[in-house]
Amino acid sequence: xxxxxxxxxxxxxxxxxxxxxxxxxxxxxxxxxxxxxxxxxxxxxxxxxxxxxxxxxxxxxxxxxxxxxxxxxxxxxxxxxxxxxxxxxxxxxxxxxxxxxxxxxxxxxxxxxxxxxxxxxxxxxxxxxxxxxxxxxxxxxxxxxxxxxxxxxxxxxxxxxxxxxxxxxxx
Numbered sequence: 585x586x587x588x589x590x591x592x593x594x595x596x597x598x599x600x601x602x603x604x605x606x607x608x609x610x611x612x613x614x615x616x617x618x619x620x621x622x623x624x625x626x627x628x629x630x631x632x633x634x635x636x637x638x639x640x641x642x643x644x645x646x647x648x649x650x651x652x653x654x655x656x657x658x659x660x661x662x663x664x665x666x667x668x669x670x671x672x673x674x675x676x677x678x679x680x681x682x683x684x685x686x687x688x689x690x691x692x693x694x695x696x697x698x699x700x701x702x703x704x705x706x707x708x709x710x711x712x713x714x715x716x717x718x719x720x721x722x723x724x725x726x727x728x729x730x731x732x733x734x735x736x737x738x739x740x741x742x743x744x745x746x747x748x749x750x751x752x753x754x755x
Contacts, residue, residue: 585690585726593691596683606688610751618732622676627734629672630700634658663700673698681730688728696727703741 587607595603598612606612637647638655646669648662666673677698685693737743 598687611746629670
């Protein structure tokens with residue numbers, strides 16, 4: 585859908601000016617958008633799964649683990665497909681996140697996949713600047729990544745950075 589077609593549909597959870605900002609700038613930050621109860625439930629589900637990761641010592645279908653991961657001190661890089669691991673994540677994905685996706689892409693938005701990245705600072709384990717689009721297995725570039733922080737972040741634990749309007753340039 586074109587931006588004009590998207591904006592003709594009534595917004596579900598975003599204000600119209602937020603949708604326009606996203607389409608113009610290529611990103612949208614919404615501090616405090618997800619209510620505290622939902623974040624608490626997601627954190628509890630995450631804690632349960634981090635505890636479960638203590639049983640493994642190598643990456644697998646569910647956990648991406650860092651080299652220093654141990655049962656005593658779990659260090660996860662990623663929880664793969666959290667929506668398949670705990671119903672709390674699926675409720676979140678099909679609720680407010682689905683509405684947010686529809687507000688940005690139009691009512692025919694489709695869920696592709698989920699992951700939960702654990703952002704920690706490590707000189708030996710960094711993620712360099714990149715555009716997510718190159719990692720999407722799609723021929724259409726009408727896709728988006730929705731990120732939701734479950735804890736406050738700063739330069740010590742890997743905050744997201746964006747380049748406004750970079751969606752308009754070459755990949």
